[in-house]
Ligand SMILES: Nc1ncnc2c1ncn2[C@@H]1O[C@H](COP(=O)(O)OP(=O)(O)OP(=O)(O)O)[C@@H](O)[C@H]1O
């Protein structure tokens with residue numbers, strides 16, 4: 001999708017959300033530029049997933065403004081809103097592909113919004129140009145040779161790359177990933193992080209990823225954002241993030257984690 | 269978690285003589301009363317049911333000779349080809365065809381109603397309720413009743429049996445399918461929704477392909493049940509081996525009846541083995 005605006009590709013301001021009176025996000029502001037990989041760090045329950053889900057529109061925020069390419073979503077309606085939203089794709093920790101279908105068919109599903117409903121009833125009916133585009137997307141994640149394998153047969157790391165290819169086939173230029181490597185072994189995690197960084201750096205996508213491994217964040221992300229109980233504690237280029245910064249994120253949890261650990265050892 | 273959070277917990281556990289946390293189970297005083305009430309209710313229900321069905325084992329003991337004479341008359345089974353075996357095998361095939369068509373032809377209706385009657389795929393709450401009601405109706409009316417209704421339209425014969433099975437099976441299979449769709453992992457469907465796919469696209473490309481194994485398993489199970497139901501339908505005039513069993517009983521040809529029952533036994537075993545084989549292949 002050609003760029004229209006001059007500012008950051010994704011810009012989020014004053015995001016607030018509470019569930020049943022409990023405030024989960026208390027004003028989150030951040031932006032992700034085209035060509036940039038941004039990491040979100042924070043303890044369990046700090047609001048990382050809620051942030052991404054609000055941006056994606058899976059959860060509706062109480063207030064806040066989300067802009068893509070300098071166009072605020074709240075000013076759009078109907079078809080235009082839908083088309084702008086589709087510039088964002090989400091990658092999930094649990095991958096959420098259909099295991100019984102081939103990698104190619106799963107990637108084609110990213111293009112469903114461009115396929116007429118009758119032609120999307122079965123993979124056999126998918127238009128040839130969509131299938132070709134899906135194969136190209138698989139090629140970009142290095143899996144063109146596995147296109148006709150069932151996804152269930154692929155390794156976890158390969159499955160997550162297929163999920164990335166599906167996002168590409170959606171023609172998204174903003175990719176939000178919620179713990180994309182948490183279910184992967186260290187080697188596969190490195191591969192997927194390298195892929196996300198390459199998509200940002202070489203293809204100009206705006207990528208935001210929630211990570212639970214600070215070292216991965218600092219090695220791969222251009223910028224890291226710390227979330228603590230629904231507020232941002234830092235938003236810095238990764239090389240400037242220090243051990244103290246990280247301590248503030250995970251330190252308040254120390255008392256809680258101590259009891260959890262002692263529970264575990266007693267149960268064991 | 270840093271290692272030093274672990275150390276105190278382990279040390280505490282190893283060294284202290286006094287437990288830091290006293291073991292006190294939360295008291296639930298009403299628990300045994302509830303158990304006793306449920307047990308009493310179950311016993312009471314059974315007493316009423318035994319009364320209501322004239323359940324008297326002594327009748328069975330007193331009347332065993334009648335049963336023995338009946339079974340004795342059936343031996344040896346009549347294995348004459350022209351009179352019993354050939355018509356029996358032909359009728360068995362009809363029974364099988366009734367069960368087959370009754371199952372397969374209900375698939376489109378069951379599929380549509382299941383998709384409308386599952387919470388995660390139904391387009392609207394109202395549609396959901398209506399689809400549920402339709403399924404309940406088709407499930408509640410026994411296939412025999414449907415058969416009697418269709419006989420008045422299309423006359424006695426296998427066709428009425430097929431129509432009856434289609435109706436009843438749509439209700440049962442639609443319900444089972446809807447439930448298996450509701451139990452499926454919602455993740456892939458949500459992923460397609462965020463990608464901009466519409467409801468039908470989500471169902472066709474995430475929900476349905478995810479439930480295919482469960483659907484096929486339930487379809488085979490229903491095929492198995494329907495072949496046996498078509499036997500019973502034969503008794504009320506829908507043709508097939510059920511009809512022959514009925515006729516041989518009415519004309520006191522118990523040796524032919526036994527042959528027909530043995531053929532049915534083989535049919536049931538074959539159908540059962542066939543579904544088991546497919547299910548195994550599916551799981552692999
Ligand atoms: N749908 C919901 N209803 C009620 N509370 C919710 C809901 N979704 C999230 N929360 C609460 O919001 C808080 C933040 O949750 P969130 O999932 O955003 O945290 P997170 O930073 O992603 O944590 P984790 O690292 O465990 O994934 C949690 O306390 C959670 O219980």
Ligand SMILES: [Mg+2]
Pocket residue numbers: 048049050178
């Ligand atoms: Mg989360």
